[in-house]
Amino acid sequence: MDGIHDLGGMQGFGRVDHSPAEPAFPHRWQAVARALLLVVAGAVEASGGEFRHSIERMEPGHYLTSSYYEHWLTAAATLAVEHGLMTRTELEARAGGRFPLSGPVLAPPVGDAGPDVGEPRFGPGDRIRVRERHPPGHTRCPGYVRGKAGVVVRVDGIHSVPDVEAHTAARRREPTYSVRFDAADLWQDSQRGVSVHVDLWDSYLERS
Amino acid sequence: MSMEGHHPAPISPVEQRVAALEELLTERGLVPEGFVEEITRRYESEIGPMNGAKVVARAWVDPEFKERLLADGTASIAELGFGGPEGDHMVVVENTEAVHNVVVCTLCSCYPWPVLGLPPAWYKDPPYRARMVREPRALLAEMGCRLPDDADIRVWDSSAEVRYLVLPQRPRGTEGMTETELAGLVTRDSMIGVARL
Numbered sequence: 001m002d003g004i005h006d007l008g009g010m011q012g013f014g015r016v017d018h019s020p021a022e023p024a025f026p027h028r029w030q031a032v033a034r035a036l037l038l039v040v041a042g043a044v045e046a047s048g049g050e051f052r053h054s055i056e057r058m059e060p061g062h063y064l065t066s067s068y069y070e071h072w073l074t075a076a077a078t079l080a081v082e083h084g085l086m087t088r089t090e091l092e093a094r095a096g097g098r099f100p101l102s103g104p105v106l107a108p109p110v111g112d113a114g115p116d117v118g119e120p121r122f123g124p125g126d127r128i129r130v131r132e133r134h135p136p137g138h139t140r141c142p143g144y145v146r147g148k149a150g151v152v153v154r155v156d157g158i159h160s161v162p163d164v165e166a167h168t169a170a171r172r173r174e175p176t177y178s179v180r181f182d183a184a185d186l187w188q189d190s191q192r193g194v195s196v197h198v199d200l201w202d203s204y205l206e207r208s
Numbered sequence: 209m210s211m212e213g214h215h216p217a218p219i220s221p222v223e224q225r226v227a228a229l230e231e232l233l234t235e236r237g238l239v240p241e242g243f244v245e246e247i248t249r250r251y252e253s254e255i256g257p258m259n260g261a262k263v264v265a266r267a268w269v270d271p272e273f274k275e276r277l278l279a280d281g282t283a284s285i286a287e288l289g290f291g292g293p294e295g296d297h298m299v300v301v302e303n304t305e306a307v308h309n310v311v312v313c314t315l316c317s318c319y320p321w322p323v324l325g326l327p328p329a330w331y332k333d334p335p336y337r338a339r340m341v342r343e344p345r346a347l348l349a350e351m352g353c354r355l356p357d358d359a360d361i362r363v364w365d366s367s368a369e370v371r372y373l374v375l376p377q378r379p380r381g382t383e384g385m386t387e388t389e390l391a392g393l394v395t396r397d398s399m400i401g402v403a404r405l
Binding site: 011096194196198 | 224225227228231238256299315326328329332333336338343359363366369370396
């Protein structure tokens with residue numbers, strides 16, 4: 001989905017609030033949120049794709065104004081409700097107030113996962129173009145490279161396609177590639193000597 | 209007489225939500241005894257940038273290890289005993305005078321947990337994720353990372369299964385140091401690529 005999570009290249013955010021070191025869990029609730037996410041993801045057997053998509057479906061204002069630990073909490077609660085472990089009413093009664101969950105899945109059910117791609121179609125040095133797609137479900141193809149031309153620099157083995165695993169128990173497996181893009185080409189500006197490498201599944205790509 | 213200081217801090221809405229979810233999951237028998245403490249211990253003392261620092265220091269003192277590390281990050285890091293979730297497909301990228309590497313995850317918060325631990329808040333927040341792929345030279349300068357003007361910058365967006373570790377350059381004047389002393393010089397930021405040593 002073209003969601004708020006797809007942040008690469010967005011403007012207007014200002015400075016990075018950098019700290020050189022910080023504890024893993026500055027507050028105890030953050031450790032609990034982490035633990036509960038592991039509990040829920042295990043109980044409902046969520047794939048990485050389904051988990052990530054449950055964060056991506058957060059209401060954009062909530063996403064931008066909450067910490068990543070709150071994203072994990074929201075994902076855990078959303079998956080728990082969607083898989084019938086509890087209801088939103090129960091959560092709100094216990095919390096004594098509103099419990100914002102992520103929005104509904106927009107993608108239609110995946111009927112057929114499609115055939116695996118067992119052999120890489122591309123190798124290092126091959127020129128490719130990223131397909132211009134806007135799927136309503138989960139994808140790991142960032143918006144800022146869609147339609148752009150790049151060069152394969154590495155082939156990384158065969159992996160389950162997130163676009164499929166987020167929406168069904170079936171799996172399709174494809175090679176992934178690290179693809180180099182020239183930053184000046186991505187952003188149509190004058191920066192020099194900057195390349196951006198994005199790791200992409202086979203079906204995101206076509207020969208250029 | 210003031211009771212200030214005797215009241216517990218008020219519980220915030222997000223803490224109330226965490227407590228609500230924890231109660232409901234516990235009632236359903238889904239939260240193992242001591243699980244939160246176990247998670248806390250694991251992320252606070254077992255995994256973290258001290259692991260990555262050992263990998264870097266080994267690469268600085270052992271050229272054959274470095275060669276293996278750059279060719280097969282996962283297997284070489286496993287030689288030092290590090291691996292597991294978010295570290296199953298490791299690629300190590302080497303900084304030189306002419307090339308600077310930096311890692312980001314624009315879509316979420318992907319990060320090499322076994323060698324760096326959980327990502328810092330700023331790595332997961334929008335400004336870093338939005339800007340590092342668009343204006344890395346300006347953002348690195350803003351974060352205090354000085355590069356030669358003619359250095360090439362390679363940004364790695366960890367959008368699939370690979371997780372990246374930057375191999376920083378060994379600082380000058382460290383020839384006499386032991387591997388353990390060298391590991392003490394290696395910072396988390398230098399292994400993300402937002403700092404040089």
